[in-house]
Structure formats: C-alpha cells, structure tokens
Amino acid sequence: MGGPALSQRRHLVTEIPGPVSRDLLERRQRSVARGLSHVLPVFVTAAGGGVLIDADGNSLIDFSSGIAVTSVGNSADLVVSRVSEQVARFTHTCFMVVPYEGYVEVCEELNRITPGSHEKRSALVNSGAEAVENAVKIARHATGRQAVVVFDHAYHGRTNLTMAMTAKNMPYKDGFGPFAGEVYRVPMAYPFRWPGGPAKCADEALDVACGLIHAQVGENRVAAIVIEPIQGEGGFIVPPPGFLPGLADYCREHGIIFIADEIQSGFCRTGDWFACDHEQVVPDLVTTAKGIAGGLPLAGVTGRAEIMDSVHAGGLGGTFGGNPVACAAALGAIETMTKEDLPAAARRIGEVMLPRLRKLAERHPVIGDIRGRGAMIAIEMVKPGTIEPDAATTSKVAKACHAAGLIVLTCGTYGNVVRFLPPLVISPDLLNEGLDVLEEAFSQI
Numbered sequence: 001m002g003g004p005a006l007s008q009r010r011h012l013v014t015e016i017p018g019p020v021s022r023d024l025l026e027r028r029q030r031s032v033a034r035g036l037s038h039v040l041p042v043f044v045t046a047a048g049g050g051v052l053i054d055a056d057g058n059s060l061i062d063f064s065s066g067i068a069v070t071s072v073g074n075s076a077d078l079v080v081s082r083v084s085e086q087v088a089r090f091t092h093t094c095f096m097v098v099p100y101e102g103y104v105e106v107c108e109e110l111n112r113i114t115p116g117s118h119e120k121r122s123a124l125v126n127s128g129a130e131a132v133e134n135a136v137k138i139a140r141h142a143t144g145r146q147a148v149v150v151f152d153h154a155y156h157g158r159t160n161l162t163m164a165m166t167a168k169n170m171p172y173k174d175g176f177g178p179f180a181g182e183v184y185r186v187p188m189a190y191p192f193r194w195p196g197g198p199a200k201c202a203d204e205a206l207d208v209a210c211g212l213i214h215a216q217v218g219e220n221r222v223a224a225i226v227i228e229p230i231q232g233e234g235g236f237i238v239p240p241p242g243f244l245p246g247l248a249d250y251c252r253e254h255g256i257i258f259i260a261d262e263i264q265s266g267f268c269r270t271g272d273w274f275a276c277d278h279e280q281v282v283p284d285l286v287t288t289a290k291g292i293a294g295g296l297p298l299a300g301v302t303g304r305a306e307i308m309d310s311v312h313a314g315g316l317g318g319t320f321g322g323n324p325v326a327c328a329a330a331l332g333a334i335e336t337m338t339k340e341d342l343p344a345a346a347r348r349i350g351e352v353m354l355p356r357l358r359k360l361a362e363r364h365p366v367i368g369d370i371r372g373r374g375a376m377i378a379i380e381m382v383k384p385g386t387i388e389p390d391a392a393t394t395s396k397v398a399k400a401c402h403a404a405g406l407i408v409l410t411c412g413t414y415g416n417v418v419r420f421l422p423p424l425v426i427s428p429d430l431l432n433e434g435l436d437v438l439e440e441a442f443s444q445i
C-alpha cells in the first residue's frame with residue numbers, strides 16, 4: 001500500500017538501482033520503445049507523501065513529484081477515496097455522448113480558482129500538450145488570426161503543433177519535423193542571461209518582443225501569445241517583475257489573446273494557486289494539467305466566456321477528455337489543496353530551501369544562479385566566474401543524488417539546471433534530509 005501512511009524516511013537496502021529493478025529494466029528494454037527514457041530506472045511499487053518505494057525495498061526521497069504532478073502526494077487520501085467511489089460507479093461514457101456532473105464540477109472549480117473574476121468557461125482534455133493545442137485552436141477561432149508567438153526556452157509539449165512551440169531541439173524535436181506553421185519565437189526575459197543585466201531585463205525584453213512582432217509578424221495577425229509564467233523544462237526561468245503584466249497589457253492593446261501555460265507552474269506549486277497570481281496578471285486563457293488531478297491524466301483550458309464560447313458546438317472534444325475517474329481525482333486533489341492550504345505549504349518549502357541553497361552556493365561557485373518561487377526552485381550551474389553552462393557537473397550532481405536515494409530532475413536549454421519539485425505535502429524533516437543529500441552530492445564532485 002502507498003499513500004501518506006508510508007513511513008516518511010529515506011532507507012536504502014541495495015545499490016540504486018537494485019537487482020530487481022535491473023531485471024525489470026532488462027524486460028523493459030525488450031518490450032518498450034527506446035524513445036522513452038528514465039531519469040532513474042528504479043521500478044516503483046508504492047509511493048506517498050515525499051517517498052517512493054522501489055521493487056528492491058528501497059525508500060527514496062522524491063523531489064520530482066513525477067514532474068510537478070503529485071503535489072498532493074501520491075495516492076492522497078481524498079484522491080483515492082473519490083477515485084475508488086467513481087471507478088465502482090461508472091468508468092466512462094464520453095462527455096460528448098452522455099455528460100456527468102463530475103466534469104461540470106471540475107470546470108466550475110477551474111473557473112473559480114484560475115486568475116480573474118470574469119465570466120469563464122472550461123474544456124477538459126487528457127494531457128498538457130492537448131490543452132495547449134486546444135487553447136491555440138480556440139484563440140485562432142476567436143480572433144480569425146493565425147500567428148502564435150512563443151518564447152525562447154519554451155516548452156509546450158510533444159505533439160506536432162506543440163513541438164513547433166517548444167524551443168529545444170534535442171530531445172524533443174530532432175528529426176520529427178516538419179513542424180506546424182505560423183509559430184514565431186521571441187527572446188525570453190531571462191534575468192541571469194540578459195545581455196543588459198537583470199535590472200534592464202523586463203523593459204528591454206518587452207521592447208525586443210514587441211519590436212520583433214511588429215517587424216516580422218504584424219500585431220493584427222497574431223492570434224495569441226503563449227507563455228509559461230515561470231518556464232519549466234527550459235530552466236525554471238522566472239521573468240523579472242513587470243514583464244508579464246507588460247505583456248498582458250500589450251496583448252490587450254492589440255486584440256491578441258494572452259495564454260498562460262500554467263501546466264507546470266499551476267495548482268499551488270509556486271506558492272499561489274497559479275504563478276500569474278503573483279503579479280495579479282489575468283490571462284485570457286489558462287492551460288492546466290499535471291498537478292490538477294493528483295496523478296491521473298487530466299488537463300484543461302479555462303478562459304473568458306466570450307473567447308471559449310466563440311467555438312461552434314462540436315468544435316472541441318475527444319473520446320477520453322474529462323474522463324469521470326480523472327475528474328473525481330481532480331476534485332479530490334483540489335479539495336486537498338484547499339483544506340491543507342497547499343499554497344502556504346509551497347511557500348514554506350521555498351523558505352526552507354532558498355537559504356540552504358544560498359549557503360551551498362557560497363561554497364560551490366559552480367552554482368551561478370538560484371531561482372524560483374515556492375516549491376518550484378532550481379539552481380543553474382556554470383563554469384565558476386562565468387555564465388558558461390556546466391551540464392557535465394549538473395549531471396554528476398543529479399547522479400550522486402540518485403545513488404544516495406534522492407530523486408532530482410535536471411532541465412534547461414543547456415542541460416545545466418537542477419530543479420526541485422517536491423510534493424507540497426513533504427514533511428520538513430524529509431525536505432531537510434533531501435537537502436542534506438544534495439549538499440553531500442556537491443561535496444563529492
């Protein structure tokens with residue numbers, strides 16, 4: 001059994017991965033496509049709170065949450081009870097064939113918790129990429145325009161349109177083209193790497209983006225600007241204050257739909273319900289997924305009623321979108337976030353992590369930048385004294401953490417960022433133990 005009752009401790013009984021996981025990995029090599037890779041090939045048998053138990057009986061600390069998904073913890077009580085009840089009642093009708101209340105309830109919740117108090121509508125789909133695809137479809141339909149503007153370092157998914165929107169070639173795009181058209185890319189406000197320095201980053205990045213749109217696309221041809229309010233896969237890049245509000249104003253001025261991709265940053269991760277809340281930015285459309293349903297596959301597009309409802313009946317859909325079991329899970333996850341005040345829990349995680357990481361950076365000049373908000377925190381690794389990315393050391397640190405039973409992820413266009421995404425329900429002791437492991441990993445490199 002997994003769930004929050006699991007003993008919240010790190011405990012290794014074999015090397016990582018152990019013999020049972022290694023056997024399973026061999027079976028996996030013979031049966032599963034090579035294109036799917038693993039951060040750490042231990043096979044999980046149970047998980048809950050801040051730990052994963054593997055097939056060899058090791059208990060590992062989880063600083064990944066399955067890429068920001070299990071924010072309420074694995075097999076959280078309210079997710080398990082709601083899912084169990086729903087799965088015993090009915091498993092599927094297809095919302096387009098015969099509707100059910102759970103779908104409506106999730107949409108009501110999304111309309112309530114996403115930024116802005118205006119009239120909203122939502123649509124549910126299966127994955128983050130599908131949510132982004134649908135947001136773009138809706139924006140094009142509503143505006144009658146085609147162009148979509150995205151940013152350097154962006155990640156929006158692996159489908160054809162979202163590959164075009166994603167910035168990084170390897171491993172996401174290489175050899176998979178041709179990509180969808182009418183996608184235009186502008187520089188991201190990336191304070192650590194902004195040529196004019198972090199203080200000028202917000203204004204200059206806004207000027208550059210607007211200038212490029214004017215010169216190369218034409219404002220009146222742009223259906224949507226899509227941005228992750230804190231970039232995820234691209235390196236946990238936090239735009240400087242003022243950049244997102246400035247972009248939102250620019251969109252409003254030119255009739256461009258402002259789409260916030262909150263798939264990684266949403267659902268309490270950054271210490272607010274959504275990362276846009278931090279600067280009171282109100283997007284026209286918001287895409288959600290990951291943390292929405294405690295690990296079950298569900299995603300959504302939420303936005304202004306007049307934009308969402310510009311699409312003709314039958315224009316949106318899909319067989320599985322808003323599956324009743326996934327909706328039940330979402331209602332359990334959202335209830336947990338509310339009852340346990342997980343935005344506050346995320347802020348507390350940041351308050352523990354940031355000072356410890358800053359101290360670590362004093363001892364290890366390979367850490368060039370520490371950034372993030374709440375429980376979406378990262379360190380960017382460079383050749384000391386420069387901003388030259390150091391992917392090799394990044395990978396060494398991650399491997400040392402894995403070997404010691406701490407699951408961390410890397411990210412970044414240059415592969416030089418270690419990111420931390422613990423479940424928001426992680427205990428303070430386990431969080432601190434994870435940071436002890438990280439410090440030990442640094443002392444080994």
Ligand code: PLZ
Pocket residue numbers: 067127128129130132155156157158228232233261262263264265289290
């Ligand atoms: N938008 C901002 O972070 C998914 C990708 C993992 P899906 N990020 C994890 C991988 O290597 O495939 C993501 C995201 C943002 C969209 C997506 C896409 O969400 O549910 O993976 O399709």
